[in-house]
Amino acid sequence: MVAKKTIDEISVAEKLDNLASLQEVDTKIDNIKILRGELPLEVKGLEDEIEGLKTRKKTTEELINDNKENITNQKNASIEAAELIKKYEKDQMKVRNNREFDSINKELEFQKLEIELAEKKIKEFESLNVDKKQIIDDTKIKIKEKEDRLDEKKKELDEIIKRTSEEEEKLVKKRARINKKIEQRLLDAYERIRNSSRNGLAVVSVERNACGGCFNRVTPQQALEVENKKKIIACEHCGRIFIPSVEKE
Ligand SMILES: [Zn+2]
CATH class of the missing domain: 1.10.287 (Helix Hairpins)
Known part of the structure; x- marks a missing residue:
């Protein structure tokens, strides 16, 4: 049996995956609200x-x-x-x-x-x-x-x-599950960035060496670090957290 990892033990890559999942769920909930x-x-x-x-x-x-x-x-x-x-x-x-x-x-x-x-x-x-x-x-x-x-x-x-209510309910439950896996410090940062951004995006991918949120340039060195998922990298311009490009996966 594999012992359940505590929040402190999870790797940076997992943290980034969790943040990406959280963003995905939040974007879906946002879209339902936009529909209403x-x-x-x-x-x-x-x-x-x-x-x-x-x-x-x-x-x-x-x-x-x-x-x-x-x-x-x-x-x-x-x-x-x-x-x-x-x-x-x-x-x-x-x-x-x-x-x-x-x-x-x-x-x-x-x-x-x-x-x-x-x-x-x-x-x-x-x-x-x-x-x-x-x-x-x-x-x-x-x-x-x-x-x-x-x-x-x-x-x-x-x-x-x-x-939409059934879908929203599922999303809210999923969100709660993901939330539990993320440490408070990261959650706070996530909420802060999300609240200050007009499109509700706190986690974005790097596309063609540019931030997927504010479209400012990202250095090749940073882009590489984002791809490696060994460190949490945020955009120097908008503060959004970077995840690797979906296209390249
Ligand atoms: Zn940015």
Whole structure:
């Protein structure tokens, strides 16, 4: 039986192979994420927009109800004034002198003005509600449009997730297995380089004496050392870890 090697005992060549495997798995996971692309963000954005539109619709409906209440109040005020007018007109028949007549006349004029004012306000509130109803109609259309788009995007995303989740799960498990074989110092370096590179590559091959990550020249001496896998060599320019060219293997 062969004793299991501890992390410290594994050769540089094995370390490089493990790093290469890790990079390969990570690139595959990255590609799945690229496939999903902006969809998760788009779905979230649409959900937020719909939420905002629904709030707008609700507050507008509340304003309409407030205005309806105002209209009712004004109608009641108008009815009250009309009743008073009837009463004053009866009173006017029974007056005994000019002074009393004038005084009742003033009250009559005042109540007529009250009715005019109430009618003016009712018209204003009604006109406001026409505008608000238009806002609600427009908002309803917008909500419907956004909901249709959300359905589409969700369907798209669900399909991609369904198609890729099994593969992703396998890759994540594989990644965990490889991870265990690599010493922390190298893992930290790997993550650091990967996070700072736009294409997510921390491990690259040397192709035609050039770095496969930043394409700067690699000296023939370094290229040879990379091929020999006796030392971990990093690019002088971008810091990426070199592995031998795949073509030559
Ligand atoms: Zn480089």
